[in-house]
Amino acid sequence: MEMSRAERKEHTRRAILDSALALSEESSLVGLSLRQVAKEVGVVPTAFYRHFDSLDALGLALVEESFGSLRHLLADARRLPPDTSPGNLLRVIVDASVAALTEQVPRQASHFRFIARERVAGPTTVRAAVRHEIELIERELATDLARLPGAERWSSEDLRILTNLLVTAMISHAEALAAATRPEERRRIGDVARRQLKMVFVGALQWQS
Amino acid sequence: MEMSRAERKEHTRRAILDSALALSEESSLVGLSLRQVAKEVGVVPTAFYRHFDSLDALGLALVEESFGSLRHLLADARRLPPDTSPGNLLRVIVDASVAALTEQVPRQASHFRFIARERVAGPTTVRAAVRHEIELIERELATDLARLPGAERWSSEDLRILTNLLVTAMISHAEALAAATRPEERRRIGDVARRQLKMVFVGALQWQS
DNA sequence: GTATTGGGTGTACGGATGTTCACTGAAAGG
DNA sequence: CCTTTCAGTGAACATCCGTACACCCAATAC
Known part of the structure; x- marks a missing residue:
């Protein structure tokens, strides 16, 4: 060659x-x-x-690459089927998110393991970069959720609390998925994620400050 | 001396x-x-x-010590005031849990940071030990929750899903608390934790499989 | 009062680490 | 065709690492 x-x-x-x-x-x-x-x-x-230039620079390049995979996943999760009626909107959102999760995470498992790991244990510069990226994603998700029907009942504080819960749970599931090898195990994690998401949304929609 | x-x-x-x-x-x-x-x-x-005997042995000793702090926290969280009526049981549980969290975590912050860190990035033996301990705690919490009024509506699968969500969220808050230095920051994290817990319980009690 | 135990010492070892510097040789540019 | 560019080389450096070994000496046991 x-x-x-x-x-x-x-x-x-x-x-x-x-x-x-x-x-x-x-x-x-x-x-x-x-x-x-x-x-x-x-x-x-x-x-x-x-x-x-240094090992740190290498680390930051890996952060960028890994969050490329994550942003790709999020883009997938946001793509809803066009024939969505307001009635089952919530179910469709949850299904699309979990589908994106279970499809993309195993494909780029090492990237998601990388994020989960270096977020808490990486070199200082890498840790900071990862946290910053996650912060950005939380904000994007908050603006997304604010457009949902029923979002009026949430204060901006409530919204931040909800997105924090969602992102934390999703990171944890991505971690579990990235560690899982057997397809049936992955399916189970997907089921858990789906039910958890629904539970959380049910709680949030019932919510009043 | x-x-x-x-x-x-x-x-x-x-x-x-x-x-x-x-x-x-x-x-x-x-x-x-x-x-x-x-x-x-x-x-x-x-x-x-x-x-x-080795650095691994040191690591395992630190795991034991850190989970000592965590078990101490959980014992605190389980101790409810004797005059609890069934009506506000949920609020009392949430308040007690969050109070235990915000009081104990800053006191032994390094232990909680240790757990969060080594769970994903420690030496293999230490990682395994931490995950095992967390698994045990999830199970204990599940049997606790099963005794709650309203728990009949949850399947055992639902129960596992709920405890997983709770433990994940609490670990994340402990991480945030252990990283926080300013008291007002800690208060904010406590508020977030309280609202999140309530949201989750509201969702779980509305839940039907 | 003597013997033993055991926490701490000091030296030495082979091996791995990041970084420096002057270098080579083939591809690209003119 | 000659020159420049530059990814990759190879030796050398000071520094750190875990661990083996013989040793010391004060607190304990008898």
């Missing part, structure tokens, strides 16, 4: 990202060594610096 | 545990080195082995 110089560079950059993601699963990015990565990629340690 | 040999030993053992807990906050137990701990304790590296 013949490659241009730029292609070759991109190729090893990918290999570095992939190796780092795989190796960081043993514990976390903190326990990752530049030399390990280089050895797995089949390159001398110093070559690493041709692609990243 | 004069001490017996046994007292001295216990004294340095404590110092090792405390140092390890503090040092592991930079990243996780995985990034902890025996020599760092020894230096902070003011002891030569090899002396470590007089107290623990």
Whole structure:
């Protein structure tokens, strides 16, 4: 296989990202060594610096990539079938969200494991980046929910509380899904997620401050 | 200050545990080195082995200690005032739980941060131990909830789903509380937790499979 | 008063770590 | 065709790591 110089560079950059993601699963990015990565990629340690300024920069690149997968999932969850009547809107939203979750998470499991892990245990810079991204997603979700029929009864404080609960539960399910291997196990987690979401929405719609 | 040999030993053992807990906050137990701990304790590296067989053993000791704090919190949360009428039972339970949370977590913040962190990023043995303990707590909570008036409407599957949601949300709040420093911030987190709990219970009591 | 126990010491070891620097050689540019 | 660019090389560095081993000496046991 013949490659241009730029292609070759991109190729090893990918290999570095992939190796780092795989190796960081043993514990976390903190326990990752530049030399390990280089050895797995089949390159001398110093070559690493041709692609990243530091291990921190590598970490931030992985954060960006992982949240790419997450944003992709969210875009999926927002895409509702066009023939949705207001009557079963809630059920449709829940089903679409859980479907996106159970389909996308296993496909990019390592990305979601990465987020869950480095959020609490990564290097300081990476931790901050992950938290910031999650904050952004919570806000987006809040504006989404505010457009829902029945949202008038929620104060903006209520809305933040609801989105926080939803995002926390979803992260936890994504974690479980990313750890699950057997399809039947995944199905069970999907069922749990669906019922939990419904429970939460039932509670929120009954809610008055 | 004069001490017996046994007292001295216990004294340095404590110092090792405390140092390890503090040092592991930079990243996780995985990034902890025996020599760092020894230096902070003011002891030569090899002396470590007089107290623990390995770093793993140290980790497991910290798991036990941290879950001691957590069990203490749960015992507090279960202690309801004797004059509780069935009418406001739910509110009393929620208030007691949140009070226990906001009082105990800041007091032993490092223990709760430890649990949240090592659950996903610790050494394999420590991770397994933490997950096992959480599993036990979920089961205990399930048997507690089963005794509640109104619990008849829940299938055992529903019950597991509800406890999973509750424990997940509480871990997340404990994380937030352990990270918070300003008292007003803690009060806000307590408010959020209280409203979330109520929302969830409202949803669960309205629930039918 | 003597013997034993055991927490802590000091040295030494082989191996892994991040980073530096001058280098090579093939692809790209002119 | 000659020159420049630059991804990858390889040796060297100081520093940290876990652990083995022989040793010390004060508190305990007898």
